[in-house]
Amino acid sequence: MALILAGGIGLLSPILPNFVKSIMHTDFSTSIFYSLMSIVTLVGATTSVIVFKKFQRTKIAKFGFIMLAVIYFLLVFVSKFIELTIIIAAKTWLQVLLVITIGLFIRDFAKSKNLGAEEGRYFKFQNIGALIGIFSGGFLATKFSYEFIFVIAAAVLVVGFIYFYHGHVIQKHPAIINAAKVDSQKFLHNIKRFFSDKERAKAYSISLSMMAWICFKYLYVPLYIVSSGYLESMVGLVLSISIIPLIFLETEVGDYADKKGIRLPISLGFLIVGIILLIIFFSPYPMLNFIFVILASFGTALIEPLSETLLFKHLPKEEEDDLYGVFMTADPVAYFIIPLIGAAILFFLPFKSLFAVFAGLMLVMSLYTWISLREHTEKTR
Structure with missing residues (x-):
């Protein structure tokens, strides 16, 4: 399911920013539009409590x-x-619900002692799907219209529906068949409960910062590549190749975290991304910078599976339906803040200044996680 969903979403990744720009006309207005759409994601994540x-x-x-x-x-x-x-608002809300649902499925099947490894496997299949989708989307964009890619992406989602509809063994698993419940918690109360645990708050800050980088990568890298004179096929090639390190490393990172702790990989991951973004800011060579974007994914692979690992080790199963949606607001909050920051930067400074600002953010997070995760050096309790 994760592979199919990521494949469908990935098909649109190389073309969607430029498709939006074709209607909004400028990089500044495109940034504002993405920021406004993140509000829908935020609403979707918070209202997921009622839905679940x-x-x-x-x-x-x-x-x-x-x-x-x-x-x-x-x-x-x-x-x-x-x-x-x-x-786009409807698309965003539905994607949030599906991502939350699949994330909870993973927790239902995973054992606590192997949670890091299971999260790694989940992200591995998700990234395989994204690799296929992004590469295909970028390639198809050079041969066919955007409309053709939208139809193909829709067909992939239909395949996902058929696969899940006929997945009787999965659907009948006792962990999945949770009885529908009618009582709902107040959002503010859920937020207070979530952040009352400092480890959950740390997991949220890590996820928020990770999503800030992901948002930057999938919004501004395509715009940077196209503005440098290259086609969407180059966008698809760069973004798809950048997924390969995630596929090969994230399961191993999860295994390492289960045995040695999460402090080193998370802090090192932010450090790698920060340094590479700083190099791109100073480098005048677009093709070399595309390679650096790919290399930054080695840092991403060290972080991506571990924020949820930290969360689920401090989130009792009976509280998942109430509180997991709060954790998922890290995605829309990042997608709201980052385009606004980007729009402000673009209003006053040239495009490449974005790389310097976000390099600073990643380096700060590297220092923060190295200090705050000190107790997680030997184990993710």
Whole structure:
């Protein structure tokens, strides 16, 4: 499921920023649009509490796959700002529900002592799907129209729906069939409960910073590549190759975290990304910078599977439906803040200044995690 969903989303990754820019016209307005759309993601993550209380996860997964396929298909007809806003908002909300649902499925099946390794495997399959989707999307964009890619992406989501619909063994697993519940917690109360645990707060800050880098990578790197005179095929090539380190390393990183702790890989991961972004800022050679973007993924692989590992070790299963949605707000918060920061930078400074600012953010996070995760040197308790 993770592979199929990531493949469908990945098909759009090389083209969506430039598709949005074709309607919004400038990098500045594109940044503002992405920031506004992140509000929808934030609403989706917080309201997921109600959704998961009222519906079984299996029903949410089926609904999410088929409706997201419809939304992808409707992108074919988008040509105006209002149409773009409505469709992207619906797309964003459905993707949030599916990501949360699949994340909870992983926790349901995983054992606590192997949680890091299981998270690594989950991200491995997710990244394989993203690799296939992004590479295919970039290649197809040079041969066919954006509309053709939207239809292919919709077809992939339909395959995901069919696969899950017929996955009887998975759907009948006792951990998955949770009875629909009707009571709901207040959002503010859930937020207070979540952040009352300092380890969950650390997991949130790590996830927020990781998503800041992911947002930067998938929003500004495609714009940078195209503005440097290259086609979407180069976007797809760079973004897809950058996933390869994640596929090969994240399971091993999870295994290492289960045995040795999360402090070193997380801090080192942020350090690698920060240094590479700083190098790109000073480098005048676009093709060399594309290679550096790929190399930054070695840092990403050290971080990506471990924020949820830290979270789930401090999140009782009976609190998952209430509190996991709070953790997932790290994604939309990052996608809200980063385009706003980007828009402010672009208003006053040249495009490449973005790399210097985000390099600073990553280096600060490297120092913060090295200090704050000191007790996690030997084990992720």
